[in-house]
Amino acid sequence: MQKNDVPQDNSSLKSKNFKELCYAVNEDGEYVTAKSSGWDPKTIALNNAIEDINERVAAAKIKVLANEVSPLVYYMELHKMDLGILASYVSMWKWRVKRHFKPNVFQKLSLKTLQKYADTFDVSIDQLKNINHEN
Amino acid sequence: MKIDFTHHQSAHCENGVVANLMRYNGFKISEPMVFGIGSGLMFCYIPFLKINHGPAITYRSMPGTIFNRFAKRVGVKIKREKFKNKQVAQQRLDENLNKNNPVGLQVGVYNLTYFPDEYRFHFNAHNLVVYGKEGDKYLISDPVMETVTELTEKELEKVRFAKGPLAPKGHIYYPINFPKQIQLEKAIVKGIKHTCNDMLAPVPIVGVKGIKTVAGLIRKWPKKKGVKVTNHYLGQIVRMQEEIGTGGGGFRYIYAAFLQESGKLLKNETLLELSKDMTLIGDLWRDFAVDASRIYKNRSAKEDAYNAIANQLDIIADKEKVLFKALKKAI
Numbered sequence: 001m002q003k004n005d006v007p008q009d010n011s012s013l014k015s016k017n018f019k020e021l022c023y024a025v026n027e028d029g030e031y032v033t034a035k036s037s038g039w040d041p042k043t044i045a046l047n048n049a050i051e052d053i054n055e056r057v058a059a060a061k062i063k064v065l066a067n068e069v070s071p072l073v074y075y076m077e078l079h080k081m082d083l084g085i086l087a088s089y090v091s092m093w094k095w096r097v098k099r100h101f102k103p104n105v106f107q108k109l110s111l112k113t114l115q116k117y118a119d120t121f122d123v124s125i126d127q128l129k130n131i132n133h134e135n
Numbered sequence: 136m137k138i139d140f141t142h143h144q145s146a147h148c149e150n151g152v153v154a155n156l157m158r159y160n161g162f163k164i165s166e167p168m169v170f171g172i173g174s175g176l177m178f179c180y181i182p183f184l185k186i187n188h189g190p191a192i193t194y195r196s197m198p199g200t201i202f203n204r205f206a207k208r209v210g211v212k213i214k215r216e217k218f219k220n221k222q223v224a225q226q227r228l229d230e231n232l233n234k235n236n237p238v239g240l241q242v243g244v245y246n247l248t249y250f251p252d253e254y255r256f257h258f259n260a261h262n263l264v265v266y267g268k269e270g271d272k273y274l275i276s277d278p279v280m281e282t283v284t285e286l287t288e289k290e291l292e293k294v295r296f297a298k299g300p301l302a303p304k305g306h307i308y309y310p311i312n313f314p315k316q317i318q319l320e321k322a323i324v325k326g327i328k329h330t331c332n333d334m335l336a337p338v339p340i341v342g343v344k345g346i347k348t349v350a351g352l353i354r355k356w357p358k359k360k361g362v363k364v365t366n367h368y369l370g371q372i373v374r375m376q377e378e379i380g381t382g383g384g385g386f387r388y389i390y391a392a393f394l395q396e397s398g399k400l401l402k403n404e405t406l407l408e409l410s411k412d413m414t415l416i417g418d419l420w421r422d423f424a425v426d427a428s429r430i431y432k433n434r435s436a437k438e439d440a441y442n443a444i445a446n447q448l449d450i451i452a453d454k455e456k457v458l459f460k461a462l463k464k465a466i
Contacts, residue, residue: 012253023388031392041428085299
């Protein structure tokens with residue numbers, strides 16, 4: 001990559017006002033560092049990933065409201081987690097967390113267990129039980 | 136207190152932390168040099184493992200290995216500590232800062248408040264340096280950032296004890312023992328040999344063969360998984376390639392810079408030539424990213440488009456094979 005070709009596209013880096021460093025070749029063929037404000041293909045990939053997460057969150061919300069799954073599923077997707085990561089945050093086996101995804105099991109959870117989930121998602125127990133609180 | 140630590144921005148976090156720590160201790164070593172000696176360049180497709188509901192592909196060696204290999208090859212000793220207890224973890228960090236010792240930390244990205252929200256995923260192998268504490272605020276030198284930043288005690292604890300794959304467990308590390316003079320020549324040769332062996336490994340998921348495997352997968356995915364999932368996977372591949380802090384063509388350019396620097400140091404003309412070839416390969420990776428992003432941008436792609444980018448990967452694999460074979464002979 002020539003130094004002049006270092007991409008200066010718009011990206012989410014702008015929101016925090018920083019540029020990233022990359023390596024490129026100058027006119028004499030020497031490697032130098034140059035700053036880049038972002039690159040479209042990368043931004044598109046990132047936006048796609050975020051869109052995908054938003055879709056997952058929306059789908060989870062519908063399922064929670066239809067009482068098909070417990071609110072944990074919604075919060076898990078909202079925090080970009082998957083089953084393994086969530087289980088690791090609350091220090092429980094995956095199968096246990098998965099069981100808590102069932103609404104009737106979730107209803108019977110102890111306060112202690114609920115608090116664990118609430119702490120992980122940084123919400124109160126009320127918010128945890130009722131996802132509409134969030135908005 | 137505040138340690139007199141100079142922050143330098145780098146393209147990749149681990150190299151950056153190592154280069155900055157070395158510089159603090161009086162050894163001027165560039166980021167590409169750390170990357171090359173530490174044999175950071177790699178390609179690996181990890182089957183069965185899913186990250187963000189997509190395939191796990193890495194373009195660099197396992198987190199931590201760059202520093203370990205680098206240290207071993209130049210004769211530096213590093214001390215590493217992990218913790219179960221959060222208070223002990225903080226105490227140990229404070230002790231080191233009191234002793235005027237800037238410390239490298241492995242942290243999770245998800246709760247790093249100074250990152251743009253879009254970049255905050257559950258990725259646990261980010262590296263930064265803590266170089267001081269003022270009140271309850273830790274002074275942070277994150278090598279991918281342009282300037283230094285701060286995190287409160289609580290924020291730092293959260294990222295140090297992030298959970299999930301590669302959980303940092305409060306991991307801190309710092310060099311404790313240095314040789315009188317650093318001999319780069321031998322270390323460079325070792326680093327290059329290691330990378331060549333990795334990239335040419337006779338394993339279907341590693342190195343050049345790994346790239347071919349992924350090319351094959353891209354051909355299969357549209358039929359097997361459907362267009363939507365395939366596009367998500369492609370996005371994932373590009374994001375891994377262009378992960379924050381590797382900007383465009385990513386590690387291939389850093390490696391090319393390393394080959395150039397080494398070529399001059401060892402007075403080896405072939406390395407200089409190979410550096411140019413590596414740059415061209417980096418450009419090919421970028422072209423691949425551009426074309427892949429075109430596919431998932433307009434979602435109604437023809438099947439041919441997937442074959443086309445798979446072919447691009449095949450070409451890259453062939454070129455890298457030639458390059459690493461030549462590189463192995465050159466040293």
